[in-house]
Amino acid sequence: MNRRPGTAKAVTIYDVARECGVAASTVSRAFSRPGRVNPTTAERIREAAERLGYHTNPLARAVTTGRTSMIGLVIPDITNPVYFPVIRGAEAAATEAGFVLLLVDTQESARNEREGIERALPMVDGLLLAGTRMSDASVRVIAQQTPVVVCNRVVTGVPSVVPDNARGIRRAMEHLGSLGHRAITYVAGPEASWADGMRWRAVREAALELDLRAVLAGPFPPTVSGGSSAVASLRRQQPTAVIAYNDLIAIGLLRGLAAEGVRVPADVSVVGFDNIFGSDFCTPALTTVAAPMRALGSEALTHLAAQIAGATPHVSRPVTLPAKLVVRDSTARPGRRRAKI
Amino acid sequence: MNRRPGTAKAVTIYDVARECGVAASTVSRAFSRPGRVNPTTAERIREAAERLGYHTNPLARAVTTGRTSMIGLVIPDITNPVYFPVIRGAEAAATEAGFVLLLVDTQESARNEREGIERALPMVDGLLLAGTRMSDASVRVIAQQTPVVVCNRVVTGVPSVVPDNARGIRRAMEHLGSLGHRAITYVAGPEASWADGMRWRAVREAALELDLRAVLAGPFPPTVSGGSSAVASLRRQQPTAVIAYNDLIAIGLLRGLAAEGVRVPADVSVVGFDNIFGSDFCTPALTTVAAPMRALGSEALTHLAAQIAGATPHVSRPVTLPAKLVVRDSTARPGRRRAKI
DNA sequence: GCGGGTGCCGCAAGCGGTTGTCACCCCCGA
DNA sequence: TCGGGGGTGACAACCGCTTGCGGCACCCGC
Numbered sequence: 001m002n003r004r005p006g007t008a009k010a011v012t013i014y015d016v017a018r019e020c021g022v023a024a025s026t027v028s029r030a031f032s033r034p035g036r037v038n039p040t041t042a043e044r045i046r047e048a049a050e051r052l053g054y055h056t057n058p059l060a061r062a063v064t065t066g067r068t069s070m071i072g073l074v075i076p077d078i079t080n081p082v083y084f085p086v087i088r089g090a091e092a093a094a095t096e097a098g099f100v101l102l103l104v105d106t107q108e109s110a111r112n113e114r115e116g117i118e119r120a121l122p123m124v125d126g127l128l129l130a131g132t133r134m135s136d137a138s139v140r141v142i143a144q145q146t147p148v149v150v151c152n153r154v155v156t157g158v159p160s161v162v163p164d165n166a167r168g169i170r171r172a173m174e175h176l177g178s179l180g181h182r183a184i185t186y187v188a189g190p191e192a193s194w195a196d197g198m199r200w201r202a203v204r205e206a207a208l209e210l211d212l213r214a215v216l217a218g219p220f221p222p223t224v225s226g227g228s229s230a231v232a233s234l235r236r237q238q239p240t241a242v243i244a245y246n247d248l249i250a251i252g253l254l255r256g257l258a259a260e261g262v263r264v265p266a267d268v269s270v271v272g273f274d275n276i277f278g279s280d281f282c283t284p285a286l287t288t289v290a291a292p293m294r295a296l297g298s299e300a301l302t303h304l305a306a307q308i309a310g311a312t313p314h315v316s317r318p319v320t321l322p323a324k325l326v327v328r329d330s331t332a333r334p335g336r337r338r339a340k341i
Numbered sequence: 342m343n344r345r346p347g348t349a350k351a352v353t354i355y356d357v358a359r360e361c362g363v364a365a366s367t368v369s370r371a372f373s374r375p376g377r378v379n380p381t382t383a384e385r386i387r388e389a390a391e392r393l394g395y396h397t398n399p400l401a402r403a404v405t406t407g408r409t410s411m412i413g414l415v416i417p418d419i420t421n422p423v424y425f426p427v428i429r430g431a432e433a434a435a436t437e438a439g440f441v442l443l444l445v446d447t448q449e450s451a452r453n454e455r456e457g458i459e460r461a462l463p464m465v466d467g468l469l470l471a472g473t474r475m476s477d478a479s480v481r482v483i484a485q486q487t488p489v490v491v492c493n494r495v496v497t498g499v500p501s502v503v504p505d506n507a508r509g510i511r512r513a514m515e516h517l518g519s520l521g522h523r524a525i526t527y528v529a530g531p532e533a534s535w536a537d538g539m540r541w542r543a544v545r546e547a548a549l550e551l552d553l554r555a556v557l558a559g560p561f562p563p564t565v566s567g568g569s570s571a572v573a574s575l576r577r578q579q580p581t582a583v584i585a586y587n588d589l590i591a592i593g594l595l596r597g598l599a600a601e602g603v604r605v606p607a608d609v610s611v612v613g614f615d616n617i618f619g620s621d622f623c624t625p626a627l628t629t630v631a632a633p634m635r636a637l638g639s640e641a642l643t644h645l646a647a648q649i650a651g652a653t654p655h656v657s658r659p660v661t662l663p664a665k666l667v668v669r670d671s672t673a674r675p676g677r678r679r680a681k682i
Numbered sequence: 683g684c685g686g687g688t689g690c691c692g693c694a695a696g697c698g699g700t701t702g703t704c705a706c707c708c709c710c711g712a
Numbered sequence: 713t714c715g716g717g718g719g720t721g722a723c724a725a726c727c728g729c730t731t732g733c734g735g736c737a738c739c740c741g742c
Contacts, residue, residue: 060698278619
C-alpha cells in the first residue's frame with residue numbers, strides 16, 4: 001500500500017505476528033480459519049490485532065483466494081424510482097451476508113451495460129442484474145463466467161427472482177371488471193422490455209378468462225413524459241379504463257389527461273404498476289399493482305450469496321414473490337363518457 | 342484466481358508475455374506506462390492481449406500500487422429521492438474518470454455509517470460523503486486516512502461542495518414577500534442535520550433583510566409522514582406561508598393540510614426544498630428551492646478524483662453551486678384566512 | 683576505434699495474504 | 713520406556729501485477 005505521505009502505513013499480518021511472536025501464517029489462520037489454531041494463541045493474536053488496529057486487507061486476500069466479497073449491482077437507471085427499494089433490499093442483504101455492493105448504472109444503454117459489467121467482472125464475486133437490457137443469450141454468457149442472479153425478469157437457465165405480476169394483473173383486471181369496465185387498454189412500455197411483453201400477455205390472458213376486451217396502445221417510453229404523450233394516441237380508442245406499463249407512464253397519463261380536462265377516475269380509470277414513490281401522492285392517488293421490490297432485491301442477493309458460497313444455482317423455475325393490488329383513487333365505475341378524450 | 346470449476350482461468354500478463362516472447366514486466370509496462378516501451382513492441386503486446394482476451398486484474402494491481410480505482414459513495418438513505426441525482430452524477434463522473442463506485446447505504450444510522458466506511462476504507466481510493474450524519478470531527482479523522490469530499494454539507498478543513506442554499510432561500514423569501522406574506526414559518530428537519538441549521542439561519546437572515554418575520558416549527562423527521570405530523574403543530578401558529586426543510590416534509594404538509602380541509606395555496610403557501618422527483622406532480626405542484634444535485638454529485642466526484650490523482654485538496658472554502666427557485670402552484674397571495682389550520 | 687549516452691527490456695523482489703506441507707511437541711497407551 | 717498420533721505452528725510457494733535496478737545493443741561524436 002503506497003499510502004500518500006502523511007497517512008500511516010497500514011498494519012499487516014506481519015506486524016501482528018511480530019508483536020506476539022508467531023508466524024504470519026498463524027495470524028492469517030487465526031482470522032480466516034478459527035479452530036485451526038490454538039484458542040489461547042488465537043485470542044492473543046486477536047487482542048494484538050485489535051491493539052495495533054489491524055484490519056485484513058480484502059484486496060490482498062482477493063488476489064490469492066479469488067474472492068473479493070464484492071457483488072456488482074447492475075441497474076439500468078438509478079434515477080428510476082422503481083429501483084430504489086431493490087437497491088435498498090440488496091444492500092441490506094449484502095451487508096448481512098458480508099458483501100459490499102459495486103454500483104453499475106448503465107443509463108439504459110446496452111453498451112454502457114456491457115462495458116460496466118466488463119469493468120466490474122474482475123472484481124466481483126457475482127452479479128445482480130436488476131432489469132437488464134441485455135438479451136437472454138448475453139445474460140447466459142455472463143452467467144457462465146460468474147454467478148449471476150437476474151431480478152425482475154426471467155432468463156431461462158439463469159436464476160431469476162420476479163414478482164408474480166400475472167397475478168397482480170389478474171387482480172387489477174378483476175377490480176376493473178367488477179367496477180363495470182368492459183374493455184381495458186394496456187398502455188405499453190418499451191418494446192425491448194421483457195416485463196412489457198410479460199404484462200401485456202397477462203392482460204390478454206386475464207381478459208380472456210374474465211370475459212373482458214384487451215386493447216393495446218403504445219409502445220411508449222417508460223417515463224412520465226412518455227405517459228403524457230400517450231394521451232394523444234388514447235384519444236382514438238376512448239377507453240374507460242387503462243392499465244399502464246408502469247407508474248411513471250400512469251402518472252404521465254394522469255397529468256396529460258388532466259391537461260385535456262379529462263377527469264380521472266370519473267371519465268377514465270387508470271391503474272399503474274410498481275407502486276413507486278410518489279404514486280400515493282399524485283392526484284388522484286394511483287391504483288397500482290405493487291410488487292415487493294425491496295424483498296426482490298434482498299431475495300435475489302441472498303440467492304446470489306448462496307450461489308457464491310457454492311450452492312448450485314436453482315434454475316428450474318424463477319423464485320416468485322407475491323404482488324398485490326393497491327386500490328387508491330384513480331379507479332372507479334365507468335361514468336357517462338364525455339367523449340373528450 | 343481460484344475460479345469455480347467450469348469457468349476458465351483468467352489470462353494473465355504471463356500468458357501474454359509468453360505469447361509474444363517478452364518478459365511479463367514489459368507487458369505490464371505496455372499497459373501501465375506506455376512510452377516506456379517500444380511502440381512496435383507495445384502494439385504487438387496489445388494485439389496479443391486482445392487476441393487472448395487479457396484484462397488487467399485491478400485487484401492484483403491494487404495490491405502493489407495501493408490504488409484500487411474504486412471510490413466509496415456513502416449515502417445516508419438510498420431510498421431518499423434527493424440522492425438519486427447525486428448518485429447519478431457521481432456515477433457518470435466516476436466512469437468518466439476511470440473509477441467505479443462502491444455503494445455504502447447507512448440507513449441513517451451513524452453506527453452503520455462508521456462500520457460501512459470501515460469496511461470500505463481498505464478498498465477505496467477515496468470517499469464521497471453525501472449528506473453524512475457524522476460529526477465534523479469524525480469526518481476530519483476519516484479525511485486524514487483517505488481523500489474525502491463532502492457533498493451537501495461543509496466541514497471545515499475538508500473539501501466540500503454544496504448548493505448555494507442561502508441564495509435559494511433568499512429567492513424563496515423574496516417570492517413570498519412579494520406575494521404579500523409578512524411572516525414565514527420554517528418547518529425544521531432533524532436537529533442533527535447540518536443542512537437544517539444552515540437553512541434556518543438563512544431564513545432568519547433573509548427575513549431580517551427583507552423585513553419579514555421568521556418563525557420556527559419543529560423539528561420533524563425529514564419524511565412525508567413527518568410533514569403530515571407537522572400539521573398539528575402548525576395549527577397554533579396559523580402561518581400564511583411555510584418553507585419546509587425539504588420536499589418530503591412539504592409533500593407531507595400538503596397531504597396533511599388537504600386532509601384537514603386547508604387549501605394550498607389559497608389558505609397557506611408552502612415552499613419545499615430539493616425539487617425531488619414527484620415535487621412536480623403532487624397536488625398542488627410544489628414551489629421549491631432546486632439545488633443542482635446531479636451537478637453536485639459529479640462536481641464532488643471530479644474534485645475527489647483530482648485529489649486522488651495528487652492535487653492538493655482545495656479546502657479554503659466550499660465549492661458552491663447555484664440554487665434556484667422553481668415556482669409552481671403551491672404559493673400564492675395570502676387569502677382571507679379561514680382560521681381552520 | 684573507443685568511450686559514453688540512451689533506449690528498451692529482463693530480472694527479481696516485493697505487495698499482503700493464503701495454504702499445502704512438514705516438523706515438532708506433548709500426551710497417551712502398551 | 714518407547715512408539716504413535718493428534719494438535720500447533722513455521723516455512724515457503726504462490727496469486728497477478730508493479731517497479732527499481734541493471735544489462736545489453738546500438739548510435740553518436742571525437
